[in-house]
Amino acid sequence: MAFYLKCKNLDISTGGKSIILLNEKEAGYYGMNPGDKVTLSWSKKKKIVATVDLSAKAVKPGEVGLFEEVWRKKEIEDGAIVEAVLESRPLSIETLKKKMLGKPVSYEEIYSVIHDIAEGRLGEVETTYYAMSSFVKPYSDQELYYVAKAMAETGEKFNLKVKVVDKHSVGGLAGNRITPIVVAIVASCGVYIPKTSSRAITSPAGTADVMEVLCPVQFSLPQIREIIKKTKACLVWGGGLHMAPADDKIIKVCRPLALESFDKMIVSILAKKVATGVDYLVIDIPVGSTCKVSHMKDAKKIGKKFVMLGKKFGMKVQVVITRANEPVGRGIGPALEARDVLRVLQQHKYRPLDLELKAVKLAGILLELKGYCRKGKGRKIAEEQIKNGKAWNKLNQIIVAQGGKKDINSEEVMQEIQRYEIHAKKSGAIYSINNRAINEVCMNLGAPLDKYSGIHTHVNFGDKVKKGQKLFTMYTSNEERLKLGILAANQNIIFHIK
Amino acid sequence: MAFYLKCKNLDISTGGKSIILLNEKEAGYYGMNPGDKVTLSWSKKKKIVATVDLSAKAVKPGEVGLFEEVWRKKEIEDGAIVEAVLESRPLSIETLKKKMLGKPVSYEEIYSVIHDIAEGRLGEVETTYYAMSSFVKPYSDQELYYVAKAMAETGEKFNLKVKVVDKHSVGGLAGNRITPIVVAIVASCGVYIPKTSSRAITSPAGTADVMEVLCPVQFSLPQIREIIKKTKACLVWGGGLHMAPADDKIIKVCRPLALESFDKMIVSILAKKVATGVDYLVIDIPVGSTCKVSHMKDAKKIGKKFVMLGKKFGMKVQVVITRANEPVGRGIGPALEARDVLRVLQQHKYRPLDLELKAVKLAGILLELKGYCRKGKGRKIAEEQIKNGKAWNKLNQIIVAQGGKKDINSEEVMQEIQRYEIHAKKSGAIYSINNRAINEVCMNLGAPLDKYSGIHTHVNFGDKVKKGQKLFTMYTSNEERLKLGILAANQNIIFHIK
Missing domain, CATH: 3.40.1030.10 (Nucleoside phosphorylase/phosphoribosyltransferase catalytic domain)
Structure with a gap:
């Protein structure tokens, strides 16, 4: 569809980007969304392709707002009439559609999605479409390679120029x-x-x-x-280094369902x-x-x-x-x-x-x-x-x-404020160890927020132990949390003795 | 996992809802998210199931914030220690997971999703998961029935008690x-x-x-x-009647890709x-x-x-x-x-x-x-x-x-401010009509924002026309837009004469 619009020359520069401003309400009726590519033509000779942005107030229905670089370069007079044709949706949107239908895609296509996610041009909803698309059809190995490559390419790199x-x-x-x-x-x-x-x-x-x-x-x-x-x-x-930045945004939308595939992890x-x-x-x-x-x-x-x-x-x-x-x-x-x-x-x-x-x-x-x-x-x-x-x-x-103290001795690392020992209730051998319960006790003690909390184990898998022998010691900076840790420790069998 | 927390009795009421407040940062480590169900037990006798909400400041790590209805009813003292066990994710989240894996679901499950979307308990990301789940596997007819039913049940109804x-x-x-x-x-x-x-x-x-x-x-x-x-x-x-309110939210997340299946439309x-x-x-x-x-x-x-x-x-x-x-x-x-x-x-x-x-x-x-x-x-x-x-x-x-004028005559409805006629360029019969171009011309003239803009056709499909005969008239309230409409009309063949 072609729409005709009256040019409104704005005294604003976009730093060289080819962007046009459409009236928010009208663009909706025209089916034009932010990020869409639109061709503007004033005559057979004057033509540009620009990216749509929306404004509720700066331009009225029937107008198109032109930034300085556009109207200066193309010598467009304020009030001139221009033909606007929706050229294409952003490649990333077209690519997401393809993936939703289970079709294979090229590197250029995947790059567009990852790039637009990294740059915030695709929002959370679109990122969710990406994150889920592998459930429609698993990505091929080649596509997984494309994703990893695009993620690396769209962020900061170390560039050390040595073998690493x-x-x-x-x-x-x-x-x-x-x-x-x-x-x-x-x-x-x-x-x-x-x-x-x-x-x-x-x-x-x-x-x-x-x-x-x-x-x-x-x-x-x-x-x-x-x-x-x-x-x-x-x-x-x-974190915060802007390396593979798309990944963080993808992880964020995966969190609610906690459905991470091994492919995604790799x-x-x-x-x-x-x-x-x-x-x-x-x-x-x-x-x-x-x-x-x-x-x-x-x-x-x-x-x-x-x-x-x-x-x-x-x-x-x-x-x-x-x-x-x-x-x-x-x-x-x-x-x-x-x-x-x-x-x-x-x-x-x-x-x-x-x-x-x-x-x-x-x-x-x-x-x-x-x-x-x-x-x-x-x-x-x-x-x-x-x-x-x-x-x-x-x-x-x-x-x-990295700005730390020189020659730290291992024995000066821990600051014990509160400690509590747990002993074997019977004699036997350590038959199994519950890792999940260990994490649970540590977190009840305040880890990782409290750096000096956690546990130290005194026995290993398979060890023979006697009734009353020390199994592990709990540490925390906070008396209150010691109570919580003890409760958690008594509730769980961490070292299963048989 | 069980976590032990110190109760902080808040002087706030939630209006009867069973909600607890966890420290935002700590809840993250514990893998507890807003909406999760948690069982709190103070002893074998005192036990409640509550929904998790998060706070960055109102509760510290190691604490759980209790609202008035909880601590009053259960006679909990400020500072008491409670065991918190993650009972279950909200049913809606579990249902979305099932759908992402292509599994069939019950009415109760679909209802939980549609209800939580309608109430805003599931956000845009989760709604996107729902909207796309049919791409993983199309919903069965029974499931489509469940969706329509749940959408109707979770919003306002007319309840007219007559046949409609x-x-x-x-x-x-x-x-x-x-x-x-x-x-x-x-x-x-x-x-x-x-x-x-x-x-x-x-x-x-x-x-x-x-x-x-x-x-x-x-x-x-x-x-x-x-x-x-x-x-x-x-x-x-x-609009705005809160009828089938989940639908509006689902339509919103579908917009970026504009992928609406016929099933969804039905x-x-x-x-x-x-x-x-x-x-x-x-x-x-x-x-x-x-x-x-x-x-x-x-x-x-x-x-x-x-x-x-x-x-x-x-x-x-x-x-x-x-x-x-x-x-x-x-x-x-x-x-x-x-x-x-x-x-x-x-x-x-x-x-x-x-x-x-x-x-x-x-x-x-x-x-x-x-x-x-x-x-x-x-x-x-x-x-x-x-x-x-x-x-x-x-x-x-x-x-x-509805508050309109009585006895409006058809001929007083239109207010013509600007009009322009388009005539046949040759004689022949109307061979085809381009509906899309008609919409385009009308929108260039300012419709639907300008109520008095649009076109009126004078000929029908199959009609014989003579060169110079009136084909259609364009209307608009605005002189500028008339120019735009004329440009659009000249650019398109609306009535194809052969």
Whole structure:
């Protein structure tokens, strides 16, 4: 349809963008929406394509508002009559329609959707259409690649111009705080490992919460680049960096139904890795009844997809699947986990060996993957970097570069204000450990908001225990919350003794 | 999971609702969202189930805010410790999840979704999930029935306690203004026909816009009941009456992609009819390349579904499918269509016979369907009601009941301020008529905002015309818009002469 409109030349500039203003009410009748492309023609020679914006007052029905760049450049007189033809809906809208009908789409099309989501040109309703479209028909591998690529391309990137390694743990396992240790080991070998992490979402602590006990974690991209320049690494909070920004908006609309597919999770993770410029990636998938991935079969499928999609980006991905029966490390809660990390790197006599072992294993695989050493040699080197103190030196350096105190001793990390011990009610062996109940007790104690709250376990899966033996200690800054934690601890069987 | 919280007794009442207040940040970690059901227990005896609401400031982490009705009734002391267990997500959220996975759902489940959409407990994101769920798997007929029923049940109803008839035209045909004539005929026979109509959405006029030229159309439900009491009919705007309110919210989230399925359209229409309490319904489906339904096959399918779903509500539905080659009536635009309506009812010599014929036909079918007369007799009776002036008396009565002027003459309806005639450029026969172009010219002239704008056609499909013969006249209140209309008219071939 063609509509004829009287030009109203506005004394406003849009900074070079080709935008026109239509009367809100009239545009509705014309079926023109914000973001639509419209061709304006004054004669055969004068023609522009512009994007529609609406105004309730600045233009009357029958008028079109022209910004300075348009009327100056095209020499349009105020009051001239122009023909307006709806050229097309934004490509992103057309693409969403296609996906709703289950049709395949190109990179250009996916890019338009992800770009418009990132820029806020598509709102929450349209983002919901995108988020759900995979329920109409699952995206092909090629399309998943397109999504991850577009997410990375539409946000900030690290652009480090060096080979970069990274690790990622698929969540759900309490206390699985290997990241700072792996980063320290790998960077101490001279390999770049710039790590961005998240805060806790529905758990007692995220890596960023743990690191924050030792130093600030919130920086701008240029600041982060400085830290990496100094230390070949960083351990910062990934939020607010505008990396793969569409992802955050998509996650937001997924929250109400909490329906996250594994495909979506993989794409989210990869997009951030691509933006970080990762070349070598180890994916750690703990499998257990209380983990995000509870079946070995799913873990294998997820692993395969990571490798396959990574390849499309030229990223070498190795997947490590482990059965998870219990938390890794002894502490659960920000400061308690930070203490475990320092105890390992400072080789404290009470260090959690399982945490050390897992970190050494993953760091070794990363070093091999990167080609730093031959296959089978990585673990030994990783171990050595802890033993000779180089890994701790590296973390110390990172902490200082991020504005933390130098030479923090593991034993000065925790500030106990309130503590309470839970003892075995009978003798026997630890038959099973309820990870979910551990999280619950920690959160009743105030984690992650209260950094000094959480629990420290004294026994492991399979251990023999005697009646009255200490099972775990609860910590919190707040007397009131200690009561709440005790209630939660008494309500749940955390260590099942048989 | 169980969380333990300290009770904070608030000096606020919620009007009897069982709601608790959690700290916004902490509830996030606990995975508790507004609307979730939580069981609070103080002891084995004291227990309540309450709905979660969030606050950033009124309650601190570790606290739960109790409103007066809760702590008074349960005799809870300020500071008491309570166990909070997440009982369930709202049924509507669980139902949306089921639909996203393509599973069938019960009436109770659909009702929860439609109810929560209507009440605003589900926001735009969740409403979008609902609107799209039929793309994952089409709803069964039984589910479509549930949706229409739930939409009607969750809004206002007419509750007239008499047998009620109605007609509905599936849109897209210019000038198809039979409604006021059908209502006048049917009501003049003593049959109840309370009609709610819409305004133009993307067309030059809706029935409500046309009626508004003659009298006010915006009333409250009690006012409408008064009008019906007096006249057995009404011709009012259906918006703002809170009838099938979920539908408006669903339509809103469908707008960005403009993906409306026929199923959704049928359910929307039926829901409003059920809320109006319609017992006998005639559905008019014009089929043509520029109508909403462009294929005969689709029209038949839609018709069948209307009959089938209507039956489930005890509603007798008859479908009338007509081929649409040209606008019905001579005028297109609010006042020009109102003049056509009055010309028919006042039997003016220039009245549009096609409009009269179509209205008589549909009114006749409605009278037969209702059992007012034997099959085959309706048309004759409808004709008679026009001829003997009773139909006009009835419309006159409705106009007055709605606050309009008495005895409006058809020839005083239009106020011409600007007019312009378009003539045939060659001799021949009218080979085709471009409905879409007619709408376009009318809207360029200012319809529907300018009530006195639009066009009046002088020739019909198939007519022989001579070069220079008047084809149509354009009207508008505004000189500027006349220019725009002329441009649009010259750009399009509206009457194709061959």
